[in-house]
Amino acid sequence: MPYSLSLTPISLFSLRGKPVVPSSPSPKRYRFAVKSSVNKPPDASTKSGSWVSPDWLTSLSRSLTAGNDDSGIPIATAKLDDVSDLLGGALFLPLFKWMQDYGPIYRLAAGPRNFVVVSDPAIAKHVLRNYGKYSKGLVAEVSEFLFGSGFAIAEGPLWTARRRAVVPSLHKRYLSIIVDRVFCRCAERLVEKLQPDALDGTAVNMEAKFSQLTLDVIGLSVFNYNFDALNADSPVIEAVYTALKEAEARSTDLLPYWKFKFLCKLIPRQIKAEEAVSIIRKTVEDLIERCRAIVESEGERIDVEEYVNDTDPSILRFLLASREEVSSVQLRDDLLSLLVAGHETTGSVLTWTLYLLSKDSSSLAKAQEEVDRVLQGRRPAYEDIKNLKFLTRCIIESLRLYPHPP
Template identity: 80%
Template sequence: MMSLTFSVSSLHPLYKYKPISTTTLPPKPRFLSIKSSLDDETQKQTSWVSPDWLTSLTRSLSLGRNDDSGIPIASAKLEDVSDLLGGALFLPLFKWMNDYGPIYRLAAGPRNFVIVSDPAIAKHVLKNYGTKYAKGLVAEVSEFLFGSGFAIAEGSLWTARRRAVVPSLHRKYLSVIVERVFCKCAERLVEKLQADALNGNAVNMEEKFSQLTLDVIGLSVFNYNFDSLTTDSPVIDAVYTALKEAEARSTDLLPYWKIDALCKIIPRQIKAAKAVMVIRQTVEELIEKCKKIVEIEGEKINEEEYVNDNDPSILRFLLASREEVSSVQLRDDLLSMLVAGHETTGSVLTWTLYLLSKDSSTLMKAQEEVDRVLQGRPPTYDDIKDLKYLTRCINESLRLYPHPPVGCSAFPS
């Protein structure tokens, strides 16, 4: 996970429409002061001990002594071990990509991973998902959180759940949500940043974007305001705890978390279980509340692009569709949106702003496009097609720093 902190004295030009607050802002500065954990040159501690022997051993266990695939095998050094075992997994994978190229193998105990970063290879895997490839490890280590939700569902279950959810994301819904949710939440973030902008304070934007996207997901999916931009939300802490546990499980040499007895006594597992409980209880309460309202009003979808004017949320649409689905399945699907949706979107915003801050000319072009298209008014859904340069900036951010940075698919045996 990247930590991103910078002075917000130059953030407000990114938002050209008039914010709710009438506070007078200083003239637009032409710089952005930024500090990122990626720029930290601090050297890790070294030792005379090297785990090269471990690499050789696990290579034999995973690949066999006579591996003729021709794919290079990453060699873990001491400085990589802390990141591999519960640390920032992305960093050693990125380093090995530079060392070995866009495709290499990683032998870890009895497991054998093929790591790919080439766009053509990634496209091949994604196009053939469900026939030649499965979600494999990522589903295995995330099931404790997502259950049977479509974030990790496969085959016919994934197809059925996707078919049930996609109709809720129609054009009319998106238009309403952009106006009522996206713009309002963005304005609230601008308000929060104004005091820091006036004082030149540094702000952790990764944290702010995470709060922003949780508020957006809460309102657009559940019609519930977590208000995490202004209050401490236990849901954010729970989400990060659960996601960190999923990443840690992907690098555990032994899957001890599959043993229930151990999960009840190991602090890390106890903390993860409590986090999942917080998330599930929150989602279940929101579902039950909405279900009662739908039943009382006798609501039923009677048009293709249906939106309830008082509650345009995805949850309201799904309940009004009267689909025969268990409460647990609905909970897991919506939990997938809440957890995966807010965390991934927050990451995209963080990386995009990081890259823009590193290139003043690109930032200027993006600002000029926003000025020209919006003309000082809040954006609408129809404006997205005209924000072509900004869209390309976001796409480039996704290309350079896709999220999640680690995806695991498995070859069917």
Template identity: 50%
Template sequence: MFRLNLWKIRRFLVKFGGIGRAFAKSIAVAEWKWRIRRAYKMPEATGDIRAVVGEPFFVPLYKLFLSYGGVFRLKFGPKSFVIVSDPLVAKHILKDNSKSYSKGILAEILEFVMGKGLIPADGEIWRVRRRAIVPALHRKYVVAMLDLFGRAADNLCKKLDTAANDGEDVEMESLFSRLTLDIIGKAVFNYEFDSLSNDTGIIEAVYDVLREAEARSTALIPYWNIPIVKDLFPRQRKVSASLKLINEILDDLINICKRMVEEENVQFHEEYVNERDPSILHFLLASGDDVSSKQLRDDLMTMLIAGHETSAAVLTWAFFLLAQNPEVTMKLQMEVDSVLGDRLPTIEDMKNLKYTTRVINEALRLYPQPPVLIRRSLGNDVLGQYHIKKDEDIFISVWNLHRSPHYWADADQFKPERWPVNGPNPNENTENFSYLPFGGGPRKCVGDMFATFEIVTATAMLIRRFNFELSVGAPPVGMTTGATIHTTEGLKMTVTHRIRPPVIPVMQVPMLTVVDESGLIKSYNASNGSVTVLNPAIQEGKLNQNEININE
């Protein structure tokens, strides 16, 4: 309460110009010093390192959170991390004091993959690249993408038709990865990966580099920085080959698009879309974006990996949850039947697929992608009541925030109804940092609307046509991590054609008055099936010519 009041006082003083701002600054400095003086020693988690690395790292972090609280230090070997599972502290780092934190170890981990792309970049590079990329995601572009989402999902439906006809089980995680790769290929590069039909090798290449990034985040010795030693490891040679494949594809796409832009003679404007090539790459080149080929490739690599990896993971876990909650699936199918019928979704449908969106909101709560956000302090600060110094590496556990029993009733249960369908989209809440499906603050994911519409479209179209069940005899669905949460052995499902209930037309019949055996006079409304008793006390009399006796 004390902090809140000081914040209000500072806001009030700023309105009075220079003198007011000076007083507000003095109060802020005094508050900061007071917080420093009252800071306590941060709890430190101790134990065997194998307890952390023996399973997906965010799972033991949850167990430690329950023991040590919302802010604690985790040390193993020479490495030390501050683990944050408190929404107020997360808000301080990601929003209120975001300029005092960099991507830190995340930038170091991803540098070999994404270079200075939008996710790992910091400072001025990030600001410049964000200003260049965000305008490409304008409404006209998103509308164009809805058609792409629908057609890509329809391609997956055709593939599942064959499996359903043949009675074969399918591994859905890999299919979702191929679906989202095909979408991101067209949306970002105007490139037809066609991975649902052909194995280009690009998916495995992407997974290779993501798995390597996670391995490097917890390695005690950065042996990959030693050229001679690095080449001795088969895994490193495989990662190098995967990166070479991805970069060659990106270079080819950039060159093709440059030639196309040079050939066209169209005035660029803020909602510019080339009908032949509505991709983000085309937008950036047509805008005259002054960027080096290396930076452009870094940006595209970031969009390629982050854009398809996260959406595929969300779909995987959403369908895993739906398979275990048939009552949610039935409610979802009823909404999709009502809103879409047999056509592809439009931008207007996104507003009406409310329950579908809440299902995805809830899937993202239980299986956030990514499960951890990484930052590094650029100076001294206080997190809650604990003082930290410059260059502290911080893990904000989104998994812990989303499953905390302190902030969520029935935290481990899948309940889309916890989000009112007529309420605001929880992703659009900028103050509640107990829910961070796309991050928060200035560095919140710029493609959150794109991803949400993509996932909602795919979910609606698949659920409309098929029933999904976990395959009998398949191994339990376990978790492992790359940059996102994967399954350990895939998501094996039995897919069957759904028989939709027939739509029975309502006859336009006027309200009828009838008399039953006991003599009660009733009014029957054919449009909604309601019956009203007109004479609770039995009355005598005869029906007139407009009345019909129900017993005749």
């Protein structure tokens, strides 16, 4: 029976639940009520017969591995009641329950597969530092329909080659320009959008706002294209959400029926997912062709180490000007990885960080004091990041408590 390793970062913390109180009155500061969907029960219409790991699967796993397993890893007895809330809900919840029951490492039978679920920091550190010995397994399998051969799920020589192609575009000069031209301006637009709500005390769904913000940032910094998601509904956001939800659903399907192409054209959920991927791919392909035409017409080539086009400092412009011999499909998949994984994950980190700060008034006040002291009322620059030490630690702690995988 095949085995897969699943890293499940588990971390709990106590929230004091105190109201957000700024350290001192300031006309630049506003109070927000941060809404999160984490406690929202799944809508009945979203529940579907996804995977469960009831008694018969656990028993089958035990019988097939009897006498052949000397690992000493306990097998989770996963009853139907344990996972009934999972259908349409969060995968984290049952995994955490089983961690409490069986310890920081256990096996879980899920259909024809066995998963080794890890929540021990030392083991997780070993796996992440020795990533060459472990495959991305199920994550890559259920996400391939979206990412293709993009570096988000690539492994081995392909991952190494694609990373080497993209990383040179992220040099210091590029980051300095993007922080000023993109990050700051997009953040200012978000603040402008929030000001009316802040003044009249209206609660705002910051998860949605941060998703819009990060799409605008990714659009400009990667493609030199303004999705203008903060001001208008973007079909790309809905398409990304639909595609990622499908990947999550596939990771918990008992049988991988979606591998049969004819079924994907008949089942409504698969039809919706295919339409979403088509929207994302068409968007990326159009942006590539637009930029390629400009690069070719200008005969542009990279001639310095930290190359940046002053009128278009995007990653796409850098990659095309580098004249790398890469297929259009591979380039599309790489940039799609940046668009989807970059925008959605960054939005999640911002949401959880703000949520945690809103629950801890002393940490919020300390972060505000640091920003005021370092920036002195001016726009932040790339060089300021190293001096925003406490705020950086807040973001890192948010990632530890609520890690968001690509």
